[in-house]
Amino acid sequence: MIFRSRLPLPPVPQCDVFNFIFHHSRRDYPRNRVLYSVDGTDEQLTLAELEAQSRRLARALRSHYGIKPQDAVAIFARDKIQYPIAFFGALAAGATIALIPVQASTVASDVARHLQQINAQLLITDTDVLSLAEAASAMLDGQVMPLVTLDDTSNCQYPSLATLTTNTTYCYEDIFNLDTPEAADSHTGFINRTSGSTGNMKCVLVSHAHFIATLEGTRATIPANTSPDTDTWLSPLSLGFFINAKLNMGLNILLGIRVILVPSKPDLDAASTVELIARHRITFLFVTPPLAAQLAHVETSSSKTKSIKWLLSAGAPIHENLRTAVSRRFHDIPLSLELGTAETMLISMQFDEDSRAPGSTGTLVSGTEAKVVNPETKLEQRGWGPQHAGELLVRNCLARYRGYQNNDAANAAAFDAEGWFHTGDFGYLDEKGNVYVLDRIKELIKTGGGYGVHVSAAELEEVLFMHQAVGSVVVLGVREEGSQRDLPTAFVVPKGDDWEKQKMGEVQEAIERFAEEKLTGLQKLTGGVYCLSELPRKGFKVNRSALRELAKMQRGCTTITS
Numbered sequence: 001m002i003f004r005s006r007l008p009l010p011p012v013p014q015c016d017v018f019n020f021i022f023h024h025s026r027r028d029y030p031r032n033r034v035l036y037s038v039d040g041t042d043e044q045l046t047l048a049e050l051e052a053q054s055r056r057l058a059r060a061l062r063s064h065y066g067i068k069p070q071d072a073v074a075i076f077a078r079d080k081i082q083y084p085i086a087f088f089g090a091l092a093a094g095a096t097i098a099l100i101p102v103q104a105s106t107v108a109s110d111v112a113r114h115l116q117q118i119n120a121q122l123l124i125t126d127t128d129v130l131s132l133a134e135a136a137s138a139m140l141d142g143q144v145m146p147l148v149t150l151d152d153t154s155n156c157q158y159p160s161l162a163t164l165t166t167n168t169t170y171c172y173e174d175i176f177n178l179d180t181p182e183a184a185d186s187h188t189g190f191i192n193r194t195s196g197s198t199g200n201m202k203c204v205l206v207s208h209a210h211f212i213a214t215l216e217g218t219r220a221t222i223p224a225n226t227s228p229d230t231d232t233w234l235s236p237l238s239l240g241f242f243i244n245a246k247l248n249m250g251l252n253i254l255l256g257i258r259v260i261l262v263p264s265k266p267d268l269d270a271a272s273t274v275e276l277i278a279r280h281r282i283t284f285l286f287v288t289p290p291l292a293a294q295l296a297h298v299e300t301s302s303s304k305t306k307s308i309k310w311l312l313s314a315g316a317p318i319h320e321n322l323r324t325a326v327s328r329r330f331h332d333i334p335l336s337l338e339l340g341t342a343e344t345m346l347i348s349m350q351f352d353e354d355s356r357a358p359g360s361t362g363t364l365v366s367g368t369e370a371k372v373v374n375p376e377t378k379l380e381q382r383g384w385g386p387q388h389a390g391e392l393l394v395r396n397c398l399a400r401y402r403g404y405q406n407n408d409a410a411n412a413a414a415f416d417a418e419g420w421f422h423t424g425d426f427g428y429l430d431e432k433g434n435v436y437v438l439d440r441i442k443e444l445i446k447t448g449g450g451y452g453v454h455v456s457a458a459e460l461e462e463v464l465f466m467h468q469a470v471g472s473v474v475v476l477g478v479r480e481e482g483s484q485r486d487l488p489t490a491f492v493v494p495k496g497d498d499w500e501k502q503k504m505g506e507v508q509e510a511i512e513r514f515a516e517e518k519l520t521g522l523q524k525l526t527g528g529v530y531c532l533s534e535l536p537r538k539g540f541k542v543n544r545s546a547l548r549e550l551a552k553m554q555r556g557c558t559t560i561t562s
Contacts (some may be wrong), residue, residue: 001382002371003429005364007220012398013212016178017189018091020212021253022051027228029256036081039262039276043081047253050084056165057089058175064164065122065146069094069176070188072118076100076111076133077126078263079239082150082161084249086124087239089161091189094176095122098191101240102266105537108135116140117203118191118405126150128263130158184209185399192242194342202410204342205402213398214345215250217365218338221351223310228255231283231309234276235259236268236291243314243338246345247286257284270294278304287313287326287335290537293472296325297495305330312349314338316541317437319462320358322472337361339435343401343414343421347394348435360434361427367398370435371420372428381428389428389438393420445477445486455488455522464490467514469507471495474535474542478527478551489527490515491547493535504531527551 015024031048038044061067073095075086090097098118100111111132115123123145125133130149137145152160178184190206235248239261248259260280262268268276270291276282285308287295292313308330313323314337323335336350339361347370348362349355355363364370372381372390381388395401401421403411414422427437439456457475464473472493477486494507508531515525528551536546 001380001384001388002369003364003384003433005366005368006433007217007363007366010213010216010220010366010398012181013184013209014179014181015184015212016091016094016176016187016208017211017250018054018088018175019177020208020215021088021250025212025215026254027256029228033256034258035253035256036084036259036261037280038081039260039280040264045081045084047256050088050253053085053161053165054088054092055175057085057161058092060164061089061093061095061122064159067093067095067121070096071121072096072098072191073122073124074098074100074115074118074120075124075240076102076114076129076136077124077150077240078102078128078266079235079261080126080150080263081261082126083239083261085161085165086148086150087245087249090124092175096188096191098193099240099242099245101238102129103238104266106132108132109139111136112139114193115145117193117201120145122146122148124148124150124161127153127156130156178208181209184212188402190242191405192342192345202342202407203405205405206345207399207402209399210345210396210402211246211250213367213396214246215254216398217346217367218246218251218349219254220366221349221362222251222255223351225309226255226283228257231257232280233257233259233284234273234280234282234286235261236273236276236286237288238266242342242345243340244286247312270298274298274300274304277308281307283307284310284312287311289313289316289318289541290472290535292318292322292326292335293493295329296322297471298329300329302331308333311335312338314340317361317439317458319458319465321462321465339425339437341421341423343403344394344396344423347392347423354432355434357430357434359436360430361437362435364429364433364435367396368394369397370394370429375426384429384431386428386436389426389436392423392425392427392435392437394423395419395421445475445488457488460488460490460519460523460525463518464492464511464515466518467511469494469510472535474544474547475525476527476544476547476551478548480527487527488519488523488525489551490525490529491535491550492529492531493533494531507531530554 033047034044036045073090100114147158149158149160152162185207187208188205189208192204194202252259311333326335339348340346348364350362371393375391381390403415425437426439439458445455460475461473474491478489480487512529536543
């Protein structure tokens with residue numbers, strides 16, 4: 001049974017992303033509209049300035065660096081006012097963009113692996129992270145990586161965007177242009193790496209058509225009370241995260257909404273986020289799962305958050321108890337969910353009462369189709385509802401999924417000849433096209449004897465979060481080599497000051513007693529409870545492989561099973 005989105009189908013994309021955003025689909029608003037402001041400064045960027053400087057940069061990238069269509073240009077920089085210019089300048093040159101997010105834990109080797117994997121021809125960085133960029137460039141095998149900086153300082157040896165664009169003129173015809181559905185669907189606009197939180201990172205190819213289809217799907221689900229002429233959005237994490245680029249270097253420009261940039265902090269904490277909301281009267285906040293865990297426990301007055309109209313999260317499941325706790329901090333505005341993967345970008349989103357049904361991750365977005373297959377037999381399920389749960393397969397009828405770069409084995413495993421992508425999510429759909437993800441198939445824990453019975457890690461997490469000392473929690477099945485069984489194991493970050501070493505043992509014992517009482521039978525935490533000061537992460541996703549390794553080491557076992 002094939003499920004199709006109940007939302008209107010947009011036109012098939014037939015141009016490139018740059019022209020789509022600036023000329024074909026942008027809402028009609030004044031060209032002097034300020035689209036970007038930097039917190040704590042008077043720096044700002046209007047629509048007219050953004051387009052003109054992007055066009056100049058495109059010409060400079062071609063003439064100075066020989067950038068050709070589909071050459072890879074990487075951006076590793078803080079969220080400075082010039083970042084959107086670098087993004088759209090590379091697009092206007094026809095380059096394939098690879099975004100590398102700036103995070104507090106990023107080291108040079110992380111950047112170097114990314115550059116090597118995508119065969120980057122140019123790296124755009126900024127003076128704050130220049131030393132990391134230089135060190136990464138030096139690690140490349142036999143390759144000299146040209147560097148360009150967003151900003152300019154007197155002692156910087158590399159050209160800045162201002163230097164490249166000051167004496168460069170442009171004409172409207174002298175930029176990259178796609179004008180057919182076939183061209184938009186076949187040209188790679190972006191290389192988006194998977195998170196690597198459960199395995200090796202892979203490079204996902206994203207066409208211009210795919211990015212446009214995702215923008216259209218997101219635009220169709222924005223809240224009805226959105227007021228583009230007065231609303232202000234906040235970028236709470238690096239623009240280098242692809243989903244944040246979609247929201248704050250795509251959707252905001254289509255609508256004409258100003259975005260507040262905070263270049264001084266790569267990862268905003270809850271307290272800083274609340275202060276920024278109050279200072280700029282922010283109306284939309286993208287909430288990462290780690291930020292959600294903090295916001296659920298932060299103390300704040302309603303006057304500081306009353307401007308918020310829309311809360312959205314993605315990247316990892318957030319159980320109902322945590323979502324409710326976050327919502328209470330924002331005068332009961334729902335924390336909506338977006339379901340997507342690096343391969344698909346967007347599958348479903350919550351935007352109304354139907355799509356926010358308990359347990360739902362949202363309705364299929366425009367142009368998306370889905371079906372459910374039995375994970376054992378691979379046969380298609382013939383109905384809807386929980387009795388027909390299985391692995392979710394999706395495809396987009398507006399744009400093909402391009403798959404992984406130079407990875408035939410992974411492509412054969414994840415994509416089939418009809419364009420279906422195997423999400424690895426276990427769930428079902430209802431009669432309205434709402435998607436219910438029960439768990440990752442890899443995170444369904446097989447417990448008990450014989451062939452075993454699957455238990456949902458997400459259900460166990462939701463129970464444990466009810467304990468007053470739990471700030472965030474992840475439950476995994478960790479293989480016990482002797483019995484070859486997966487043991488449900490909890491990793492907990494206590495909230496508040498309870499993570500301090502002198503309290504950790506006491507808190508862990510309390511949570512273990514709670515788990516013994518609430519989780520019995522096949523749901524019992526036979527792998528135990530581990531209290532940590534923080535969860536290891538890749539990006540803003542939990543590094544599950546590292547957690548399994550931690551549990552194995554605690555048991556004196558060196559073998560790791562993912």
